[in-house]
Amino acid sequence: MHPSRSLVLLVLLTGAAFGCRQDMHDQPVLEEYEASDFFADGRGDRMPIEGTVARGSWSADEAFSTGLVGDAFVTELPVAPTQEFLERGRDRYDIFCSPCHDRAGTGRGMIVRRGFKQPTSFHHPRLRAQPVGYFFDVMSRGFGEMSSYAPLVKAEDRWAIAAYVRALQLSQRVVLAELEPSARAAIEASMAEAEDPAATGEAHPETAGGNEHHD
């Protein structure tokens, strides 16, 4: 290449590198927390609008997301307790709670039998008297040695579990006279049968001591 030609090229290249306008690099942008005289309060940052809540940490329904209305625990389930919902509750309870509280809720699950603190039975009068929101609250925030289940179990499932815990409690205290006649007749028949297996002519190994619980 001719020397004068390479000089021209050099000038062009240097021009391209240094001669650009710098506007794009020097925009009047405020850094975080930087002061500014643009707004009357002198801050560069704008405060979030009052009542703003971080995404994902809020639900339109206070009772549903906290188990509380004001300072009081919710006394009625904020979700309709359908058969399916209760079955979901049993499924989640058996997975997440029964290892300590056991499947019947008496507080003698396998982890407890291996040395973890024994929780109070759900059938204790103190817990039978607790509103359903209390169970949601304990699961959501933890209780003493028990950690929070909010990171593992979403709110709707925590309600399903709370409903199922209530069902477990009721299951231990059925008042026969309060049942529908057909349900009552069925239970009375099975009770009579359990008392006298010979009456039906069927073998009942579980009532004959074959399946007793030995601790």
Ligand code: HEC
């Ligand atoms: C790893 C064992 C463990 C698991 C799993 C567990 N808990 Fe607990 N839970 C405990 C212990 C221990 C306590 C008592 C804590 C204390 O008194 O320090 C407790 C306390 C409670 C209480 C409060 C009882 C009271 O005395 O007022 C409720 C309600 C409860 N658990 C519900 C649940 C539910 C529902 C689940 C399932 C989502 C669950 N727990 C899972 C161990 C567990």
